[in-house]
Amino acid sequence: MKKLISSIMLALIALVAQAQILTPVKWKIKLDDKGGAPEKEIVFTATADKGWHLYDMNLPEGGPVSTSFTFETLNGAELIGQPVPSVKPTTVYDEQFAMNLRWYPGTVSFIQKLKITDPAKFKVEGEVEFMACNDETCLPPDQIPFSFDKKSIHLDPALAANSSTT
DSSP, X not given: OHHHHHHHHHHHHHHHHHHTOXXXXXXXXXXXXXXXXXXXXXXXXXXXXXXXXXXXXXXXXXXXXXXXXXXXXXXXXXXXXXXXXXXXXXXEEETTTTEEEEEEESEEEEEEEEEESXXXXXXXXXXXXXXXXXXXXXXXXXXXXXXXXXXXXXXXXXXXXXXXXX
């Protein structure tokens, strides 16, 4: 009987502990494949819960972890520029870090353009690293992996032939 009660208590503690994991920022990552052209966009959309914010890219040294996009595998494609946010960040003096910081409350999308150079070999893998805070606390940096391959794209055959000869 004691073993049964102990087992039930351990199970309840595990459930409560699991429920305590905070994920105030949810990510949706998609490859926007419009019109069959070789140029595509990876759209990274972050939605922060009310009261939480996500930090901007390229923050000053000594501050929180900037949002960053790492492309660990990039085959059959080349990046065009850097990720571009869909909205302007809020700039606020943060007493916790003693500096002006840029962040996004609510929803923001970061758009990374790329050009397909070899559809047969296309593969993109990487991760988004970010940090979320509210007025009381900051969570440790987190990483969200992403991956796309040749099954994720559709190219117009004439455009695909053109892109591989340029």
